[in-house]
Amino acid sequence: MTRSEPSAPDVRPEQEALFSTGAEHYTRHRPGLPGPAEHRFPVARSWTFRHVLGYLRTTSFASAGLFRDGARHAAFEADARALLTGLTGQDGPLVEQAAFRVLLARRPGITR
Structure with a gap:
């Protein structure tokens, strides 16, 4: 998707910052150069309960040190496993649907 100016309510702060730098204005007045463009790369990851619990151990909000x-941490992991089992069955898999967004543009005065 190529945008010439932010106009939708889903415009994110980094897009607003990009458009306010003048990159869009600069590229619009330079024939042959593309304007700012957003590229989306969808991904799907499968997680087992073991992977989810391992990930939680690395976070600042659910690590064992907290x-x-x-015994309290073991109880937390048992509760998490019970919750996940209720959502997916025996041992998953849990499928995470995500998308990476890449916003490309040129800054004014920078050429290659």
């Missing part, structure tokens, strides 16, 4: 003792 619990007073090992």
Whole structure:
């Protein structure tokens, strides 16, 4: 998708910053140069319960060090496993649908 100016409510702050730098104005007045463009790359990842619990251990909000003792952390992981089992069945898989967004543009005065 190529945009010449932000006009939709889904415009994100980084897009607003890009358009306010004048990149869109610069490329519009330079024949042959593309304007700012957004590219989306959809991905799907499969997670097992073991992967989810391993990921949670690396976060700042669910790592083992945040619990007073090992028993509380073990109880947390058991509760998480029970919740995930209720959502997907025995051991998943849990499928995460995501998209990476890449916003490409040229800055004024920069040529290659």
